[in-house]
Structures are given as structure tokens and as C-alpha cells.
Amino acid sequence: MMRWSHIAAGVAVAAALVAVALGEPGPEVKIEARRAALQARLDAREVHVDPWELHEGRWNSRMKVVLIDVRHEADYNVFHLRGARRIPVDQLQPNLPTAGVAVVVMSNDEAAAEAAWLRLTALGQPNAYVLAGGVNLWLDIFRPADAHGHGAAVNARSETTADVLRHRFDTARGASWPFAFPPRPHAGAPRRAYSKTLKVRGAVAKSGGGCG
Amino acid sequence: MAPFGYAGDAGVATLIGLAFGIVLERSGFGDSRILTAQFYLHNMRVLKVMFTAIVTASLLLALGHGLGLVDLAGIWVPPTHLWPGLLGGFLLGVGFLVGGYCPGTSLVASATLKLDGLAFVGGLVLGIVAFNAATPALLDFWEHSGHLGRVTLMDATGLSTGAIVLGVVVLALSAFWVAGRVERAARRRRRGPVPSGGRLT
Numbered sequence: 001m002m003r004w005s006h007i008a009a010g011v012a013v014a015a016a017l018v019a020v021a022l023g024e025p026g027p028e029v030k031i032e033a034r035r036a037a038l039q040a041r042l043d044a045r046e047v048h049v050d051p052w053e054l055h056e057g058r059w060n061s062r063m064k065v066v067l068i069d070v071r072h073e074a075d076y077n078v079f080h081l082r083g084a085r086r087i088p089v090d091q092l093q094p095n096l097p098t099a100g101v102a103v104v105v106m107s108n109d110e111a112a113a114e115a116a117w118l119r120l121t122a123l124g125q126p127n128a129y130v131l132a133g134g135v136n137l138w139l140d141i142f143r144p145a146d147a148h149g150h151g152a153a154v155n156a157r158s159e160t161t162a163d164v165l166r167h168r169f170d171t172a173r174g175a176s177w178p179f180a181f182p183p184r185p186h187a188g189a190p191r192r193a194y195s196k197t198l199k200v201r202g203a204v205a206k207s208g209g210g211c212g
Numbered sequence: 213m214a215p216f217g218y219a220g221d222a223g224v225a226t227l228i229g230l231a232f233g234i235v236l237e238r239s240g241f242g243d244s245r246i247l248t249a250q251f252y253l254h255n256m257r258v259l260k261v262m263f264t265a266i267v268t269a270s271l272l273l274a275l276g277h278g279l280g281l282v283d284l285a286g287i288w289v290p291p292t293h294l295w296p297g298l299l300g301g302f303l304l305g306v307g308f309l310v311g312g313y314c315p316g317t318s319l320v321a322s323a324t325l326k327l328d329g330l331a332f333v334g335g336l337v338l339g340i341v342a343f344n345a346a347t348p349a350l351l352d353f354w355e356h357s358g359h360l361g362r363v364t365l366m367d368a369t370g371l372s373t374g375a376i377v378l379g380v381v382v383l384a385l386s387a388f389w390v391a392g393r394v395e396r397a398a399r400r401r402r403r404g405p406v407p408s409g410g411r412l413t
Contacts, residue, residue: 012267012384012385013378013381013385015275016274016380017378019274019275019277019278019374019377020372020378022278022374023374024278024373024374025280030283033280124286
């Protein structure tokens with residue numbers, strides 16, 4: 001006669017086999033499941049970090065910031081922020097540091113960075129942000145005015161959706177440009193007004209596991 | 213994140229805790245003799261109940277994950293600190309065997325006013341105070357040694373969640389079968405050898 005324990009064991013094995021058959025949901029499934037909610041956050045600009053806030057954050061010893069550049073390799077080689085790592089959007093995985101770390105994703109404007117942010121966040125990466133205005137706005141703010149006429153800040157939201165580098169460079173120097181890591185802002189120096197976005201969740205204290 | 217609001221989440225946590233305590237008490241885990249019998253292999257109830265709970269939770273999580281209902285990446289997994297974990301587990305095991313309880317079951321026993329449970333909880337509180345006082349000296353070992361971060365069996369083996377859970381289910385069923393045989397052998401040992409003749413007088 002079948003005992004209830006045998007029935008339970010059979011149910012458990014069957015359920016495990018179903019779990020094996022279901023497999024791992026692919027990243028696209030996860031992204032689509034969360035797309036609407038995450039797009040709403042992007043539209044509300046909840047995760048857009050002003051370049052000046054990022055600049056001050058990089059000098060804050062209590063904040064660790066990881067920079068991810070999702071632009072084309074050619075643009076990256078011409079100029080990128082010092083410390084920025086280039087990862088194409090389709091290769092982004094939620095395996096970046098988490099505890100106490102802010103991950104800021106950037107493109108020339110915002111389109112590619114927002115797509116990258118959506119992918120990263122949907123796949124579980126916490127503390128991810130988008131560089132508002134992208135590299136173009138960073139250069140508008142920090143690149144000294146020169147013969148090319150650059151230097152004046154423009155509106156945070158780019159007028160173009162083409163996500164192309166609007167600044168011209170005569171040579172490709174990557175992060176060697178001085179404005180790739182501008183000097184520390186001095187107290188009393190003029191600063192750009194921004195609404196604070198970066199909120200880094202610190203490392204979660206160890207929880208007692210409890211053994212029951 | 214508070215899906216039911218903070219008050220609602222606290223309420224849900226209270227209900228879960230209540231249910232957990234009831235299950236432990238009804239399983240007999242408020243009795244230190246049943247708990248320590250596990251170590252002497254007389255009664256494998258602790259292994260059976262805990263492994264059943266592990267299998268149930270694992271199956272529900274794996275099925276939820278496969279159906280896209282649960283995001284495993286969003287579930288808190290304590291980071292692995294290898295050496296502190298080994299030492300702490302060893303100390304917990306010694307305390308379990310000597311005292312007859314682990315922290316949770318000592319609360320279950322205390323809830324039914326068992327004196328040994330109350331004594332265990334008192335010792336637990338003293339131990340917590342002593343550990344906190346010693347934290348500056350232990351901090352480096354506790355925080356940094358053997359720190360492997362958030363590691364799951366899926367990360368370590370590269371296998372899918374379903375495959376890992378199937379392995380856990382097979383392991384659990386094997387463990388239950390072995391536990392049954394161990395219990396029967398222990399009972400035979402306690403009854404002792406049957407006298408020759410074997411007839412009632």
C-alpha cells in the first residue's frame with residue numbers, strides 16, 4: 001500500500017523535474033517582465049545622475065563609484081572618463097560590485113545608457129544609475145572652452161536621440177585628457193546646481209542565520 | 213522594498229514567525245531529548261523535518277524562478293565567510309549537543325516554560341554580550357577571513373537552479389532512507405540481544 005511519504009517523495013521528484021524542464025529564464029524574459037516599471041523610473045528621471053554630482057561623488061572617499069561606458073569602441077578610445085570600463089550593452093551582466101557601490105552607466109547622450117541601465121537593473125544589479133546628458137554633457141561642463149567653442153553647459157536632456165559624440169577631438173587619448181578626471185572641487189568654487197540622485201546603499205550588516 | 217507597506221511586512225513576518233514556532237513545537241523540537249537524540253542517532257527527526265523544509269522551500273523557489281515569478285538575484289543570500297562560518301558552526305554544534313538546544317528551539321522551549329530552555333536563552337544572551345564586547349579583537353577575522361561573497365551552489369557548479377534542486381531532492385530522499393535504517397539499527401541496539409529460547413515465562 002502506498003504510504004503518504006512515498007506520495008510526497010514522488011511529488012517532490014516530479015516538481016524538481018518540472019523545475020529542470022523550465023530551465024533558467026533568459027535575460028530577455030526578465031527584462032520584458034520588468035520593462036514597464038523600469039521605463040517609468042527612467043521617464044521620471046529617478047536614476048539620472050548629473051555630471052557634477054558624479055564629479056563630486058568620485059572625490060568622496062565614502063562613496064565607491066564604478067563607471068561603465070557602453071559606447072562604441074571608437075568613441076571610447078577618443079575620450080572616456082578616467083576609470084570607466086567599456087562593456088557593450090548586450091554583454092552587460094549583473095556581476096558588478098554591489099555593496100556600497102554605485103554603478104553609473106554612460107553613453108554619448110542617454111539612449112544607449114538607459115537601455116544598458118534597464119538591462120542591468122532588470123537582471124538584478126542594484127545601485128545602477130545613468131549619467132544624465134551622457135559624455136556630451138560631461139564635456140560641455142568640464143572641457144575648457146577652446147577654439148572649437150566648447151565649454152558652455154547645455155540642457156541636461158540632449159536634443160538628439162542619435163547618441164553620437166558631439167565633441168570633436170583631434171587625437172584619441174582615452175582617459176588621458178585632463179577633463180577625464182577634473183580636479184577636486186574646492187570649497188567656495190562655483191558649482192553646478194543639481195538634485196541629488198546618488199544614494200548608495202551600504203553593505204548590509206550580517207544577519208544572524210538562525211538554525212530554527 | 214516593502215510590498216505590503218512596512219506595517220504589513222511586519223505583520224507578515226510575525227505570522228511567519230508564529231507559524232514557524234508552531235511547526236517547531238509540534239515537531240517536538242521544544243524537547244531537548246528529541247534534539248540531542250539526533251546526535252546519538254536514536255531519533256533522526258531533526259534531520260527529517262529540516263531537510264523537508266529545505267526541499268519544500270527550494271522547490272517553491274525553483275519553480276517560481278523558472279516561471280519568472282521570483283527573481284533569485286533579488287533574494288538576500290548571506291555572503292560566505294568560510295573560516296568564521298566553520299568556527300561558528302563548530303561552536304554552535306558543541307553548544308547544541310551540550311545544551312540540548314539551538315537558539316530557535318530554545319525559544320520554543322522557553323515559550324512552554326521549560327527550565328532548561330530558559331537557562332539556555334539566558335546563556336545565549338550572555339554569549340551575545342560577550343561576543344559584542346570581544347568584537348574589536350575579532351573584527352578582522354570575522355569580516356575578512358575567507359570572504360567569498362554571495363555564492364550559491366548554482367554559482368559554484370555552473371548548473372541550473374532546477375538541476376541543483378533535483379540534486380537536493382535526491383540527496384534528501386537518500387538521507388531519509390539512510391536515517392530510517394540508522395534509527396532501526398539504533399532501536400535494535402537499545403533492545404539488546406534476544407535471550408536464547410525466546411519464550412515468555
